[in-house]
Each structure stands twice: as C-alpha cells, then as structure tokens.
Amino acid sequence: MTMDRVLIGLDIGGTNVKIGLCAPDHTLLAYERIPTTAQDGPPAVVRRTVDAVRALLTSVGATMNDVTGCGVGAPGPIDHARGRIVEAPNLDGWVDVPLADLFADALSCRTILENDANVAAYGEFVAGAAARVRNMVMLTLGTGIGGGVIADGRLIRGAFGSGGEIGHLIVEPDGRPCPCGQRGCLERYASANAIAQIAAERLEAGRTSTLATTIATGKSVTSEDVARAAAADDPLALEVWQQAARYLALATVNLHRLLNPEQVVFAGGVIAAGPLLFDAIQSHFDALNWDLTPDKPVIAPAQLGEDAGLIGAAALAHDDSHC
Amino acid sequence: MTMDRVLIGLDIGGTNVKIGLCAPDHTLLAYERIPTTAQDGPPAVVRRTVDAVRALLTSVGATMNDVTGCGVGAPGPIDHARGRIVEAPNLDGWVDVPLADLFADALSCRTILENDANVAAYGEFVAGAAARVRNMVMLTLGTGIGGGVIADGRLIRGAFGSGGEIGHLIVEPDGRPCPCGQRGCLERYASANAIAQIAAERLEAGRTSTLATTIATGKSVTSEDVARAAAADDPLALEVWQQAARYLALATVNLHRLLNPEQVVFAGGVIAAGPLLFDAIQSHFDALNWDLTPDKPVIAPAQLGEDAGLIGAAALAHDDSHC
Numbered sequence: 001m002t003m004d005r006v007l008i009g010l011d012i013g014g015t016n017v018k019i020g021l022c023a024p025d026h027t028l029l030a031y032e033r034i035p036t037t038a039q040d041g042p043p044a045v046v047r048r049t050v051d052a053v054r055a056l057l058t059s060v061g062a063t064m065n066d067v068t069g070c071g072v073g074a075p076g077p078i079d080h081a082r083g084r085i086v087e088a089p090n091l092d093g094w095v096d097v098p099l100a101d102l103f104a105d106a107l108s109c110r111t112i113l114e115n116d117a118n119v120a121a122y123g124e125f126v127a128g129a130a131a132r133v134r135n136m137v138m139l140t141l142g143t144g145i146g147g148g149v150i151a152d153g154r155l156i157r158g159a160f161g162s163g164g165e166i167g168h169l170i171v172e173p174d175g176r177p178c179p180c181g182q183r184g185c186l187e188r189y190a191s192a193n194a195i196a197q198i199a200a201e202r203l204e205a206g207r208t209s210t211l212a213t214t215i216a217t218g219k220s221v222t223s224e225d226v227a228r229a230a231a232a233d234d235p236l237a238l239e240v241w242q243q244a245a246r247y248l249a250l251a252t253v254n255l256h257r258l259l260n261p262e263q264v265v266f267a268g269g270v271i272a273a274g275p276l277l278f279d280a281i282q283s284h285f286d287a288l289n290w291d292l293t294p295d296k297p298v299i300a301p302a303q304l305g306e307d308a309g310l311i312g313a314a315a316l317a318h319d320d321s322h323c
Numbered sequence: 324m325t326m327d328r329v330l331i332g333l334d335i336g337g338t339n340v341k342i343g344l345c346a347p348d349h350t351l352l353a354y355e356r357i358p359t360t361a362q363d364g365p366p367a368v369v370r371r372t373v374d375a376v377r378a379l380l381t382s383v384g385a386t387m388n389d390v391t392g393c394g395v396g397a398p399g400p401i402d403h404a405r406g407r408i409v410e411a412p413n414l415d416g417w418v419d420v421p422l423a424d425l426f427a428d429a430l431s432c433r434t435i436l437e438n439d440a441n442v443a444a445y446g447e448f449v450a451g452a453a454a455r456v457r458n459m460v461m462l463t464l465g466t467g468i469g470g471g472v473i474a475d476g477r478l479i480r481g482a483f484g485s486g487g488e489i490g491h492l493i494v495e496p497d498g499r500p501c502p503c504g505q506r507g508c509l510e511r512y513a514s515a516n517a518i519a520q521i522a523a524e525r526l527e528a529g530r531t532s533t534l535a536t537t538i539a540t541g542k543s544v545t546s547e548d549v550a551r552a553a554a555a556d557d558p559l560a561l562e563v564w565q566q567a568a569r570y571l572a573l574a575t576v577n578l579h580r581l582l583n584p585e586q587v588v589f590a591g592g593v594i595a596a597g598p599l600l601f602d603a604i605q606s607h608f609d610a611l612n613w614d615l616t617p618d619k620p621v622i623a624p625a626q627l628g629e630d631a632g633l634i635g636a637a638a639l640a641h642d643d644s645h646c
Contacts, residue, residue, distance in 0.1 A: 163582050173494070182612070259479060293400055
C-alpha cells in the first residue's frame with residue numbers, strides 16, 4: 001500500500017503524547033499514544049515521538065516521503081507565529097520551547113504548533129460535531145475550561161495568539177477569584193474542578209446533601225459525584241449543577257451575540273453527564289437569549305473525544321497557509 | 324479631471340442619508356447629505372439618493388462609468404447575503420426591503436448592503452483609529468451601543484448575520500431588563516441613554532446631586548449633563564459614570580479574552596467626554612484584566628466621526644469578495 005499524502009497530528013499532553021496519521025479528508029489512518037515524561041526535556045520527548053511516528057508510518061506502508069505536514073497541539077500559552085511554547089505548567093515547566101522547529105528538524109517536514117484547545121476545536125470543526133458549519137465555538141469542560149473559535153471557516157487566534165480563552169470570560173462581575181488574576185471567570189463556576197469545589201465548599205458550610213457520604217469516606221467530591229447526585233435530585237448538587245449550566249448558557253448567549261455561530265460544541269469530561277448537562281444549558285440559554293432574532297446555535301456534544309486534538313492538528317497543518 | 328476608480332459609500336440613517344465618493348485608498352473625494360424622509364418609502368429614498376450620487380459624481384468630473392462598486396450601510400437587522408433590510412424601526416418600519424438590489428438597479432452597479440455599526444467599524448479599520456492593525460473591535464456609544472468586529476482583517480458577520488452585537492453582551496447576570504428580552508445587557512449601563520436614565524432614576528429615588536437643577540428646570544438629564552457633573556466631582560454623576568466605564572472595561576476584557584484585538588475603538592456621542600471616559604475605561608480594564616499574559620489592546624477613540632460609515636461602506640464594496 002502506498003499513499004499520496006499523509007498528515008501527522010500530534011497532541012502533547014501532560015500525561016501522554018497522542019500520535020495520529022491522517023488522510024487529507026481527516027480520516028484517522030493510524031493512532032498511538034506514548035507516555036510524555038516531560039521531565040526528560042523537550043529533545044528527548046521529540047526523539048521518542050518521532051520514533052513512534054516512523055513506526056506508525058511503517059505500519060501503514062508509508063514513509064516520510066508521503067508526509068505533507070505535521071501539526072502539533074500543546075498546552076499554552078503558545079506563540080503560534082514563532083512555533084514556540086511560551087510556558088507550559090503541565091509539561092514540567094517547559095518555558096520558551098521552539099517545539100515546531102524541533103519537530104520540523106527531526107521529521108524534515110513543515111510543522112505548525114497550536115494551542116491544544118484550538119486544535120481540538122479545529123478537529124471537531126473539520127471532522128466532528130461541527131463538520132458542516134462555517135462558524136463554531138468549542139468549550140472543553142475539564143480541569144479548567146478551554147476554548148476554540150472558528151469564524152467563517154478560520155481559527156481565531158487574535159493579534160497576540162491568546163484569543164479563544166472562553167474559560168476566562170468574566171460571567172460574574174466581582175465573582176469568585178481566579179488564579180489568572182480576574183474575578184468571576186466562567187471556569188470558576190463550570191469546569192469539573194469548580195463544580196466539585198463549589199459543592200465541597202457548601203458541604204463544609206454545613207449544607208446537607210447525599211454528597212456528605214463521599215466526604216465521610218475520606219474522598220474528595222468530584223464533578224461526577226455532583227452529576228450523579230443531581231440526577232438523583234439532591235438539592236445541593238442540583239443547585240451547583242444548575243449554576244454551572246446557567247453560566248455556560250450565559251457565556252453561550254454572549255458568544256452568540258458576538259460571533260453568531262451555527263454550533264456551540266461542548267467537550268471534556270463533564271459532558272459525560274449527557275442530557276443532564278445539555279438540557280440544562282439549553283433551557284437556560286432559551287431563558288437568557290434575546291427575542292430580536294430567532295437564530296440560535298445548535299448546542300451539541302463533541303463527537304471525536306480524545307482524537308479531536310490530533311485530527312485538528314493534522315487538519316491545521318493541511319489548511320494553514322501561514323505555516 | 325478623470326478618475327479610474329470611484330467607490331460609492333452610502334450611510335442611511337433615520338434622519339439623513341450620507342453620501343460619499345471614495346478612492347480605493349479610502350480618501351473621501353466628495354461628500355453630501357440629504358434628508359432621509361423614510362416615510363416616502365424605499366423607492367423614493369433610493370431615487371433621491373441616486374440623483375444626489377450623480378450630481379456628486381459630476382462635481383468631481385466623474386461618471387457612473389468610473390464607479391466600481393457601491394456599499395450601503397443601514398440600520399439592522401440586515402440580511403447581508405440577500406442584501407435586504409430585515410426590519411429597520413429607525414426607517415419608519417421598513418420591513419424586508421431589498422435595498423442592495425434597488426441601488427444596484429438604479430445605479431447599474433454592484434452593491435453590497437451591511438449593518439451600519441459594521442460599516443462604521445470597517446471604516447475605522449481601514450482608514451481611522453485602527454488603520455494599521457489586523458484585529459479590532461469597535462463600540463459605538465449612542466442611543467444604544469453598536470458593535471463591529473474585525474478578526475484577522477475580516478469583518479465578522481456570523482452565520483446568521485447578527486454577529487458583533489456588543490451592546491447586547493450580558494455584563495450583569497439578572498441585571499437591568501433590556502427591550503431585547505435579555506437582562507444586564509451592556510447598553511443598559513453604558514449607552515448615552517442608559518447613563519442619562521440611571522442618573523435620573525437615582526435622582527428620583529431622592530439622591531442629591533447638582534443634576535437636580537436640570538430636572539428642576541423641567542429638562543431631562545442627558546449623558547452630557549452626567550459627564551459635566553462627573554467632571555465637577557458630583558458624587559452621583561461620578562458613580563453613574565464610573566459604573567458605565569467599568570462595564571465597558573469588563574466587556575473589553577471579555578472581547579480581549581475571546582478575540583485578542585490590537586485595538587478597541589470607542590465611537591459615538593459619549594466619547595466627546597474625552598479623558599473622563601478613556602482614563603476611566605483604561606483604569607477599570609487594568610484592574611479587571613488577567614495577569615497571565617502582558618498583551619492588551621490599545622483603547623482608543625474613533626477618528627473618522629460621521630464619515631466612518633460611508634468610508635467603511637465604500638471600502639467593503641471594494642474588499643468584499645462575496646458581493
């Protein structure tokens with residue numbers, strides 16, 4: 001088997017490096033993951049990743065000659081234009097790492113570097129939940145809230161490369177303090193961590209809840225615990241859950257006022273709650289949204305799961321004329 | 324005098340139609356304004372406008388043969404793709420008016436129709452306050468708050484054509500009700516009307532202020548009155564003014580998180596207050612903005628005044644490949 005064109009998509013996280021080979025139509029041809037072990041330093045991580053890429057190419061009967069580009073997603077902030085990781089706390093403090101050049105040299109192949117939230121959004125845009133639209137926004141509800149914005153088919157990076165930071169939209173003036181230095185950021189109310197933390201705070205403040213049994217066993221409350229208790233109509237859990245959904249809906253209204261996307265896609269661990277999350281966001285959105293025009297975005301779960309980042313990275317390497 | 328290429332820019336408002344002839348480098352070659360008299364209906368308004376365009380062309384020694392395009396700004400909502408005014412309460416209830424086609428037929432010239440806030444933003448983008456940047460946002464503080472967003476050199480319209488509605492970003496959950504159906508919209512705190520109205524409400528509630536003398540003479544308080552009293556350290560006026568500036572700053576932080584523009588430009592009557600406005604917005608922005616990255620937008624006044632709309636409309640007719 002020979003192939004004309006293969007794109008490499010890499011998604012570098014704190015725990016694993018995900019490696020994918022994609023066709024230009026975004027089909028995932030082969031996939032592997034290896035441990036990141038970021039503390040070994042960037043050159044070692046790049047070397048092991050490139051070894052795995054070569055083995056993966058061999059496994060599908062391809063060589064580096066078939067490769068037309070490489071896209072790398074990594075935790076930010078990223079300097080996309082210069083292809084550098086500015087600082088990545090998740091990667092054992094990698095600071096000012098020229099990751100695009102390291103991969104380009106090791107692979108002898110054009111390489112672009114992009115923020116991990118942006119590549120995931122781009123993946124869902126080209127091949128997932130939003131594959132037939134031109135305007136979409138993605139929110140990834142995990143430890144924090146990552147964001148990606150596609151307007152008229154193009155990823156919005158902003159002038160300084162830190163656009164799309166939906167998790168740090170201020171949704172409550174003078175609200176909960178955020179380590180970023182702002183107050184009332186969306187991710188202080190609706191990330192997995194925030195949902196768990198707000199529930200724990202209210203338990204500590206003496207509220208009764210079925211969640212108290214989790215605490216009693218010496219474990220921390222998780223957002224999954226809150227979702228489970230909310231599904232069972234626990235009043236405290238419902239209150240925390242509905243608050244999270246309402247702030248997500250408020251952010252969605254604001255995104256719609258500004259960008260008017262056809263789709264707003266939610267990803268990340270919290271979406272495992274399914275209709276408990278999506279029905280709540282939709283009903284708060286309908287209550288908060290204006291009456292002036294009937295248009296509204298489809299609010300939908302992400303479809304590519306863990307693969308979104310590497311598919312998006314490969315697609316950006318294909319589409320991005322700036323690299 | 325003959326000219327190779329002339330662009331027509333029209334800015335249709337409730338009171339006047341502004342008519343401009345522009346060179347491709349955005350120089351305004353000739354300008355006129357005529358009363359709109361919208362109640363005569365779209366065909367009559369188009370006929371009078373076209374007569375004025377022809378006279379203006381003659382005055383600069385040009386003819387319709389020199390014209391390469393016509394851009395029209397009008398109050399929204401606008402269906403840009405179909406070139407129609409959906410509904411314009413300012414224009415005596417014009418509903419579903421195919422204004423682009425009416426002008427294209429009367430002028431025998433390619434015509435695009437765009438929302439008035441968008442053409443004004445585009446004018447400042449190509450020839451005014453933001454002429455050397457690629458990413459900018461404009462807020463026009465008038466009766467309401469109009470908005471326009473340029474990302475990576477392109478006007479953001481959104482999938483449904485009602486993007487850029489910055490005046491209806493929700494900045495205060497459960498805040499002041501807005502006729503749009505939402506609560507806590509930016510324009511309920513920081514438009515000229517809102518500034519005047521909030522001051523009047525607090526006077527009625529019994530607050531003392533130098534503004535009471537205005538009321539005593541039987542006049543309504545205006546935003547200019549509030550600015551003047553705030554400049555003279557009237558406590559009530561200062562409180563209302565600072566609240567407006569703080570919500571504008573909060574919206575600016577959110578716009579920066581999402582779009583990362585080099586410039587955020589403020590236009591409209593309220594900017595006549597000068598440093599009283601801009602210093603307040605800047606200091607609230609600095610207090611509200613995150614610490615994670617040092618980038619921030621230049622917060623600047625618009626430079627083109629009344630001409631922004633027609634210069635922007637002409638420029639869009641030149642740049643827009645979709646028309």
